[in-house]
Amino acid sequence: MSKKTYLxxxxxxxxxxxxxxxxxxxxxxxxxxxxxxxxxxxxxxxxGFASTASCExxxxxxxxxxxxxxxxxxxxxxxxxxxxxxxVCYLLLHGELPATDxxxxxxxxxxxxxxxxxxxxxxxxxxxxxxxxxxxxxxxVASMSAFYxxxxxxxxxxxxxxxxxxxxxxxxxxxxxxxxxxxxxxxxYPRNDLNYAQNLLHMFFAVPAAxxxxxxxxxxxxxxxxxxxxxxxxxxxxxTVRMAxxxxxxPYSAIAAGIAALWGPAHGGANEAVLNMLEEIGSVDRxxxxxxxxxxxxxxxxLMGFGHRVYKNHDPRATIIREVCHKVxxxxxxxxxxxxxxxLKLEEIALKDEYFVEKKxxxxxxxxxxxxxxxxxxxxxxxxxxxxxxxxxxxxTHWREMIVDPDGRISRPRQLYIGPAARDYTxxxxx
Numbered sequence: 001m002s003k004k005t006y007l008x009x010x011x012x013x014x015x016x017x018x019x020x021x022x023x024x025x026x027x028x029x030x031x032x033x034x035x036x037x038x039x040x041x042x043x044x045x046x047x048g049f050a051s052t053a054s055c056e057x058x059x060x061x062x063x064x065x066x067x068x069x070x071x072x073x074x075x076x077x078x079x080x081x082x083x084x085x086x087x088v089c090y091l092l093l094h095g096e097l098p099a100t101d102x103x104x105x106x107x108x109x110x111x112x113x114x115x116x117x118x119x120x121x122x123x124x125x126x127x128x129x130x131x132x133x134x135x136x137x138x139x140x141v142a143s144m145s146a147f148y149x150x151x152x153x154x155x156x157x158x159x160x161x162x163x164x165x166x167x168x169x170x171x172x173x174x175x176x177x178x179x180x181x182x183x184x185x186x187x188x189y190p191r192n193d194l195n196y197a198q199n200l201l202h203m204f205f206a207v208p209a210a211x212x213x214x215x216x217x218x219x220x221x222x223x224x225x226x227x228x229x230x231x232x233x234x235x236x237x238x239x240t241v242r243m244a245x246x247x248x249x250x251p252y253s254a255i256a257a258g259i260a261a262l263w264g265p266a267h268g269g270a271n272e273a274v275l276n277m278l279e280e281i282g283s284v285d286r287x288x289x290x291x292x293x294x295x296x297x298x299x300x301x302x303l304m305g306f307g308h309r310v311y312k313n314h315d316p317r318a319t320i321i322r323e324v325c326h327k328v329x330x331x332x333x334x335x336x337x338x339x340x341x342x343x344l345k346l347e348e349i350a351l352k353d354e355y356f357v358e359k360k361x362x363x364x365x366x367x368x369x370x371x372x373x374x375x376x377x378x379x380x381x382x383x384x385x386x387x388x389x390x391x392x393x394x395x396x397t398h399w400r401e402m403i404v405d406p407d408g409r410i411s412r413p414r415q416l417y418i419g420p421a422a423r424d425y426t427x428x429x430x431x
Contacts, residue, residue: 006031010040026061043414053234055242055405059092059397060233067313071231072096080320085226085390086110086196092231092397093164107195113169114190114199116177117147124181133385134263136178141167142256152250154403163251164396171389172196176203179382197222200389205377217331218376221324222386225369228317229387231394233310237261237268241395242402243411251399258395259388268387271370274305275339275380283338284345295355305367306350307360317365325368334375343371 004021017039020032030053033044046052061070069076072091079088083097090098090106098106123143127136145152148166153159173190180187180203188203197219206212232238241258245251262268281290293301308315326344334340347363350356373383402408 004029008036008040010042015040024056027063037414043416045416049239054239054411055234055402056407057234057398057401058095059401060231060394062233062310064308064310064312067311067316067319069232069316076228076316077320080224080227083227084195085223085230088227088230089168089393092393093400109165110169110196111192111199113165114173114192116170116173120144120147121177121187124177124187127181129182129184131182133175133178133182133382134259134388136181137174137385137388138256138259138263140174140178141171141259142253144170144252145250148252149250152252154245154248154251160251160400160403164400167252167255167396168393171392172200173203175382175385175389176200178385179204179379182381195219195223197226201376215332217328221328221372221376224324225321225372225386226390228321228365229369229390231391231397234398235267236264237391238395238398241399245399245402246408246411248410251396254399255392255395258391262388262391263384268384268391270304270364270366271373271387272380272383274367274370275374275383277304278339278342278346281342281346284342287342287346287349291349291353303346303350303361305370306356306363308364311364313360314362315364318363318368321365321368321372322363325372328372328375332375337375340371340375343367 006019006021007016008019009016017036019036021029022032023029037043044052059072061073062068071079071088072095074091074097079091083091086107087098087103089110090103120140120143123140124136127139144167148163151159151162177187186208188206188208190199191202194202194214198214200222201214201218202212234242237258240261241254244257245254265273281287290301290303293299294303328334329337329340329344347367350361350363356362369387370380370383373386374380378386
């Protein structure tokens, strides 16, 4: 059977370009436009790349219309119910779910690589005490190439594995160090007897002067949140990691670039924006006022944490995390908190409001994750850092896939130039 193609013709020159249509396993087909410029001398124009497939990938699939998210073919709801974050890490990195011995080996490898170099730890003292944690984390991750430069040969498969294990293992330690620095508290070293989520909570909240017992409900919630945030296809930060990595830069620099991209309020900062919005609303009796503001197209106010650029229906992660959110609030005794009462009432009203239902502006994962993090005692400034810890494995997986892609080239988008035409320089005394 012949391949499907689109035929484009320049009406002025008569030149033609035949563009092949390529089908994936799932999702929309793509039109291969690589020959377009050579044949017709034209580029495509797609601001924000909303209709552009930048690569082939075998990692994550999203069907926004159906509210479907899959890692390596496994629906995220099944992984959230039956798996652990480190098992999902293994799945993303290796493409298949691990056998028992493979998972045990992987967990041991990650667990024994959580410490960071003492010199790296001292870098935190160079940051001002009120520096944003994301700034500290991005800076320290970028510095890792100076500590592990002997294993950053991107063409060496063994080096790529070492990098993957190191960055996944050390991100919680780096994040916790940033948090402790902001508090002026002593850094807490990781413990190999705790699992990934437990260890993170220990490094966040333990102090040398007292015993600290990890709350199992908190650890369970963190593990689930990390599963739901592990990857999300070619989002802004992941695309940034791929673009930075396409130049051949060391992988730590590529991850640092992804962290910087994630920091934006339209991306990883969305859950922080949710809490800021709730604090602006202030009380339950002001909700209707802000609902009206959100409906007013001339008002700059927006309900943060509702709707999603990709999902045109329910965010599947939100459906899962909503149950955990209510469980955490109940079990930790936070349901009587004014802020959480406000959040739950806003959720209730928005889910019933015809305007939001018609436009399918349902609460997304950012709405609930911020509430959970606040309930666990994690400050708003650390929300995006938590997102970065979870998303690191997705970034690494996409970076590894990009490095071995035979069609891989340095990323170099083009543009539609609308500036001045050619003009001559004017001497300064004649301007």
